[in-house]
Amino acid sequence: IRNSRIGELASNKAGLQGIDKEKVKQIIYEASKNSAFYLNEEKKDEALSIKLKQMMIKYESLKKQNLSAINSKVDNLIQVAERERDLSHIIVHIDMDAFYASIEERDNPSLRNKPMAVGDNSMLTTSNYEARNYGVRSAMPGFIAKKLCPELIIVPCNFDKYRAVSKQIREIFSRYDPDYTPMSLDEAYLDITKYLETTDKSPDNVVEQIRREIHEETKLTASAGIAANKLLAKICSDLNKPNGQYRLQNNVDDIMNFVRPLSVRKIPGIGRVTERILNEMDIKTCGAILDNRVYIHQMFSSSSFNFFIRVALGIGSTIVKTDHKRKSKSISRTFSSLSRPDDLYEKLRELADHLAADLLKERIQGKTIAITFKLVNFKLITRERSVKKYIHTADDIYNIGKQILTDELPLN
DNA sequence: GGCCGTTAA
């Protein structure tokens, strides 16, 4: 349980209030402790601890220094950030509740009111709220979930169906913002500023209406956050989940009061590692980020500093419309261990064929080909090669991939 | 340009 990756349960994740977290940790640990996966997680954790220790040496020495000369520089950077604050938009983040699980329950009433998850024995993608009460959550292997909850029903993924429902909700989004941005099958940002000019309804009423239409047309519930920018709207959509919404007024005082006590972990982009680093510096909330801005400035890169400062001021992008250009296309498969070169070449051929078909569908090409190897000890190794000309055919991908692979053999 | 680590859904 020492390993924080493994025992970790996002304590405030919706649906986990009533359970005995220690018991859940214990069961997960017992199911994990002797696995190659767990060993690798421990190794990664070890590496992080070393990195953390180095950072703390720097931090302790900073604390002994007089940093007043930095103050005005940092304050200037805050002024610059403050000038980016834009309170003229009403941004909505909509997130479907336990999306895949809810669809399966809707279509098979015998699953309702029972702990259930979508996925398979090796990995779950979603769990319903009954299952979350047992500590069963997404990104957890099904066989471990079964130990937490032996009655758990695991339903296989049905992506065609989820895509069809996603299309339905996107059509609803487009009624309110034709330039909405989908973030995944079950999530989107909308800018309803323009729409609000066409109605007497309040932002809250409009969002209630969107959620009502979703429910009427799909029999599924959604949650939403309403705020001045995407960062805040996203945080807000989580607050009244499931089947709820939260409005944060477009007002500097309200925003600062909202953000100040907020745990850094609530911020999209701050995950478990960054949280650990910040906690080590005694920074647990966004308010503490601001209080420690000079240390943050000295400890992190300028891009990280800029990110943290904007987050702590509740400043975020209001741009919803995006003409998104993809930067990479990939395919990956986990398979039982292979070591004979010919077997590996055959695997590479399969993946190259699939990838080429996908590239053709989108009519795109690339000039860097990368292979990630997952070893039996779960270590990941990436090797990539760039070429002069854009490529897209299975043969080209395979041939370059084969060179990369051959250079790495024997892999073990 | 190449590789690793972090994050997110």
Added chain:
DNA sequence: TAGTTTAACGGCC
């Protein structure tokens, strides 16, 4: 018995 897949980005060399 068994621990995913896809995409993006920053840091570092």
